[in-house]
Amino acid sequence: TQLLEQSPQFLSIQEGENLTVYCNSSSVFSSLQWYRQEPGEGPVLLVTVVTGGEVKKLKRLTFQFGDARKDSSLHITAAQPGDTGLYLCAGAASGAGGTSYGKLTFGQGTILTVHP
Amino acid sequence: DTEVTQTPKHLVMGMTNKKSLKCEQHMGHRAMYWYKQKAKKPPELMFVYSYEKLSINESVPSRFSPECPNSSLLNLHLHALQPEDSALYLCASSPQGGHLYNSPLHFGNGTRLTVT
Numbered sequence: 001t002q003l004l005e006q007s008p009q010f011l012s013i014q015e016g017e018n019l020t021v022y023c024n025s026s027s028v029f030s031s032l033q034w035y036r037q038e039p040g041e042g043p044v045l046l047v048t049v050v051t052g053g054e055v056k057k058l059k060r061l062t063f064q065f066g067d068a069r070k071d072s073s074l075h076i077t078a079a080q081p082g083d084t085g086l087y088l089c090a091g092a093a094s095g096a097g098g099t100s101y102g103k104l105t106f107g108q109g110t111i112l113t114v115h116p
Numbered sequence: 117d118t119e120v121t122q123t124p125k126h127l128v129m130g131m132t133n134k135k136s137l138k139c140e141q142h143m144g145h146r147a148m149y150w151y152k153q154k155a156k157k158p159p160e161l162m163f164v165y166s167y168e169k170l171s172i173n174e175s176v177p178s179r180f181s182p183e184c185p186n187s188s189l190l191n192l193h194l195h196a197l198q199p200e201d202s203a204l205y206l207c208a209s210s211p212q213g214g215h216l217y218n219s220p221l222h223f224g225n226g227t228r229l230t231v232t
Contacts, residue, residue, distance in 0.1 A: 033221075035221075041225045041226075042120070042206050042208070042223030042226050043159065043206075043221070043223050044223070045222070090221075103161055103164070104161075104221070106158035106159060107158065108157070108158060109156070109157065109158050111156055
């Protein structure tokens with residue numbers, strides 16, 4: 001069973017601050033997805049990272065995939081109240097030749113609250 | 117607006133009731149999923165349908181019975197539930213079937229189920 005450890009579990013910050021959420025594992029993943037879930041809604045895919053060392057930017061959000069494809073981070077610059085939500089990382093297991101197989105493994109989630 | 121539609125949005129049922137949750141997608145996706153999510157926790161996989169056939173059952177109790185009438189519809193039939201089954205039930209879809217159950221997911225907004 002592959003595990004994804006996500007930290008911190010809770011994050012409460014003021015508008016304008018920066019923050020980083022981490023997702024770590026001892027297993028290699030062929031890809032890693034980040035989702036955001038707002039209250040009363042389902043998770044929404046933010047990004048998928050596939051290549052080791054990859055960096056993707058989505059406005060004020062920067063996603064990194066570790067060189068060894070065992071970890072990932074989400075950095076938010078100048079957080080806004082609209083960023084409030086549950087952030088989830090989810091990894092796709094890596095099989096032979098780096099192909100993906102099996103089910104997604106979700107991290108435990110980070111509940112982010114940005115105060116005005 | 118989500119492209120995966122779930123009904124009803126809220127459901128309250130007694131332990132002796134029989135009810136059904138419905139999910140619909142028209143994106144031509146070939147894999148559909150049921151997840152259960154408790155408050156502030158990540159989604160937990162229950163069932164996966166691939167090409168309208170049940171591919172994964174995560175040892176879910178038989179009081180939950182999935183059904184996939186066609187490639188666009190997914191139902192979850194509920195009977196004799198327990199109060200601890202109260203949760204948000206999320207439906208999701210992904211483009212590919214086969215063994216790739218780890219493609220990025222399109223979630224619906226869920227059904228909030230309360231068992232009394």
